[in-house]
Amino acid sequence: MLSHAIMPRRLHPVLAPVVLAVLVAMPASAATHVITQVDMSFSPPDVVINVGDTVQWVWTAGFHTVTNGVDLADPTVGKKFDAGLNPTSTTFSYTFTAPGTVFFFCRPHLLFGMTGSVTVQDASGVGDVPAHATLALASTPNPFNPRTLIGYTLPAASGVSAAVHDAAGRLVRQLAVDLQQDAGRHELAWDGTGEDGRVMATGVYLVTVTGAGLREATKVTLVK
Ligand SMILES: [Cu+2]
The missing domain is CATH 2.60.40.4070 (Immunoglobulin-like)
Known part of the structure; x- marks a missing residue:
């Protein structure tokens, strides 16, 4: 009987509202996003995360840094991080607590394009800039x-x-x-x-x- 086949299975009359309420009330849990150093680049170079999430940079070879800023001219004062990524410092983690875009680069390899960004979105979303927009420079x-x-x-x-x-x-x-x-x-x-x-x-x-x-x-x- 067709009408029987497409009839949705009934949710338990008491449990269904409880399950829905729990799903709605559950806060987004903090996540860790891994960015891996691959030769002279970060992979992926750009990530979009939520407030409270942690980014972990992982070393694979060579001597690099994870330095907050756009370029070498950025002042040292006020930097969020300037960490080594090398055989004796193979991971670096940072928890982002405020929305916005945070740029980073590798000091020795900035000019080889070893750069990236972390876009931190609050609960309402990333704002009016699409996550994968580019400047088409x-x-x-x-x-x-x-x-x-x-x-x-x-x-x-x-x-x-x-x-x-x-x-x-x-x-x-x-x-x-x-x-x-x-x-x-x-x-x-x-x-x-x-x-x-x-x-x-x-x-x-x-x-x-x-x-x-x-x-x-x-x-x-x-x-x-
Ligand atoms: Cu590097």
Whole structure:
């Protein structure tokens, strides 16, 4: 009989409300998320977690660090962590207690792109930025002379910071500091000069853009 076959099985009239009440009242339990060092990268580099969760970084080979911040120019004061990840310090754990995005990198391998982020969401969700949004950072022309345009897309209105570093990790030029911009495509120009206005040497530079809780870097080559 068809009507019998599709009839849902009845929940116990007394237990069903109790089970539902327990499920609704149960708080999300704190979780531990593992990020593994693989060669000169973190895997996965970017994680989305809940407030109260712990991230554990796990060493596999070599000498690395797990350093809070966007780049080497970040001040030491106020860092959440700056831990070694090496044969004598094979794991590092940190519990995130406030919502927001926390960036980290490996000091020796920052310029090899050994960076990552932890986005901490509160109970109401991550906010207006999708978890897998990107800035779609790209620089044209590249290689360049005399200037290159750094294009990026903001998924939400945000303050934007952008900086250029040389191959040794030194800050060459601050292109923007908390520049307020609307959602959408934007461009910043770099004319190949340092803070003193002089044209930099031929070579590879790292352009980093931070905004809307995202951070991306791209290499550009100055040629003469
Ligand atoms: Cu490293």
